[in-house]
Amino acid sequence: MTGSQQSLKKLSPEDQAWPWWPLLPLYPYGKKRTLYREIIPGQLWTFEQVQGLYYVAVPVRLTVVNTGQGLMLFNPLPPTNELKSSLDKLVSTYGPVLSIVLPTASGLEHKISLPALARAFPKADLWVCPGQWTFPIPFPSSWIGIPAGRTKVLLKDGLPHEESCEWISLGPIDIGLGRFQEIACYHKPSKALLVTDALVAINSDPPKIFDFDPTPLLFHARDRGDELLEDSPENRRKGWARLVLFASFLRPEKLKIPPLFEVLKNSFKPGLRSPTAHFGVFPFEWEEGWMATTKDLLGNRESLVQIAPVLERLVFPRAKESFCSWLENISRLRGMRWLVSAHFTAPVPFSSRGAIKLKNQIKKRNWAPSEGNYSFLDAVDKTLLKQGVVPKDPLAKFRDSDLRD
Secondary structure, three states, rough: OOOOOOOOOOOOHHEEOOOOOOOOOOOOOOOOOOOEEEOOOOEEEEEEEEEEEOOOOEEEEEEEEEEEOOEEEOOOOOOOOOHHHHHHHHHHHHHOOOEEEEOOOOOOOHOOHHHHHHHHHOEEEEOOOOOOOOOOOOOOOHHHHHHHHHHHEOOOOOOOOOOOOOEEEEEEEEEEEEEEEEEEEOOOOOEEOOOOOEEEEEOOOOHHHHHOOOOHHHHHHHOOOOOOOOOOOHHHHHHHHHHHOOOOOOOOOEEOOOOOOHHOOOOOOOOOOOOOOOHHOOOHHHHHHHHHHOOOOOOOOOOEOOOHHHHHHHOOOOHHHHHHHHHHHOOOOOOOEEEOOOOOOEEOOOOOHHHHHHHHHHHHHHOOOHHHHHHHHHHHHHHHHHHHOOOOOOOOOOOEEEEOO
């Protein structure tokens, strides 16, 4: 495996422009820098961008797969000129883009860029996870720009590139507004398991994508709004740890929201009068001991493979066995060596033994806790359950379906 990547060169605004950002207004909005890497020589490449709200930004990743006859794009990303330029170089060496795969039913950050990516490669087949849905209005996929004429549904219409790929479904799970379902891909030549949200691997070191612009890390490394954004390795790691807590729990245990007058009294101070610093507005207060709450999230020497806490507590709180069954299926993949997720760190070592170990850990520990960092997610889940938004039995609707795992 190689970690080769593009140089951190300056590009023109046109190279990084994403004009469709108002459809899903996430940071960094209309300017998306892309990190391109070859992760397994001649087999897998990744394109990474960042996305988030209020500088709570994490990597999101498209994986390019060499199928032997051409390329497959797994987990769509906005096709900026920068991304397409690097992708064109792969096409010239390994053949055309044959397929674009949206392997999740509920991943809006992946779905929103599929129409533009489809237009960029008009000859590619499109494959989507069953049960696509939109909110608050349930539009047909063709109404949101996904070309109906060349779109196929995974499992229902077959599976792409079966000579080099195995496909394993997680779900479907009824989450009220729609379904959660994800189709993982095991690429046999590279021995890599490709997933979207089902598993993540997180390291205490910030991802390389933040070398382009560490502002989100430095913003959240501060303890008060009147502090300047100061760049240092320590502040980058501190800010990254806090971003992980935000992304994992939405409102972590040790995070408090100070009174409005405290938030505003630090605004517009010298050195902070810019949009980059949000004009000194910093509506967070971290209690002592916050770093200790990251011990089960961040790996030090190696990235820690896990189910994302927000997924465990809001999607699978009453479907533990379904997730464990999926891990059991994953463990049967012959020769598996790598995990490539659409978020956080990739690739990371992952084997059949690792899948079994994770399954056994889940069976032994308290699943979908209600205390500590999980308190806010627990309150959200109980409110949705009480109001009937999410079902008490998330498998009932699909129990007789042949699309279940």
